[in-house]
Amino acid sequence: MRIAISAIGKLKDAEERAIVERYAKRLNGTGKSLGLGPIEIREFSESRAAGVDERKREEAARLLREIGPGDVTIALDPLGRSFTSEAFAALIRETRDGGAKTCNFLIGGPDGHGDGALAAASVKLSLGSLTLPHGLARVVLVEQLYRAATILSGHPYHRA
Template sequence: MRISLLAVGKLKDAEERAISDRYAKRFNGAGRSIGLGPIDIRELNESRQASADERKQDEAARLLKDLAADTFIVALDPAGKSVSSEAFARTLGEKRDGAVKTCAFLIGGPDGHGAQVLKSAGMTLSLGALTLPHGLARVVLLEQLYRAATILSGHPYHRA
């Protein structure tokens, strides 16, 4: 199952980019043998529309634009479901085993996701109650994808 990560906003910090790249590379290595990956990471510019609603609508349209109709969409959202690493891994494994071809994780802009993204999502996921900058949220998501791949493969990285 291919994994896409689409994020509104670009990583500007070299350290965040280096950590993101490290976990993406680790995920690709760990996921290959268990049918996960490769991961495709795409950054979209933040909308320049005047109002928050217009920005969210514009960003939602661009996030969804190139996704195939059968893509399983996971929208990162503070109001989403908070799950354990093990439950996250099980969900990925179930989607992979259920013949889902692509799972796309969507990170919205500073105003959050537009209604169309939330309506299209098969799952809304919260990374926790704390507010995270978007770059750090991306790092946390990539680390959890890598962790999920190691859990599914029986690798000792996850020692819970």
């Protein structure tokens, strides 16, 4: 199962980008034998619409454009469900074993997700109750995807 992260906003911070790339590379290596990956990260510019609702609508349309039939969509949402790392790994395993071609993770813009993106998501995922900048949310998500792969493979990276 391929993994795609579609995010509104581009990582400008070189250090954040380096961390994302490091964990993406690790995920591609560990996930290969598990049928996970490769991971693809798609960045979309923020909408320039004047109103919040229109911006969210435009950004949702951009995020959803790449989703195909048979794909599973998970939207990062502060009001979503929080998972332990083990439960997140189980979600990834169940999604893979359920026959999903791609698991798409959506990261909305500064105003959050539009209704279309939330409606398309089979899971709304919260990374915690703290507000994270988008770059840091991306770092946390990619690290947790790598951690999920190590849990599924029995690798000692995860020591809970």
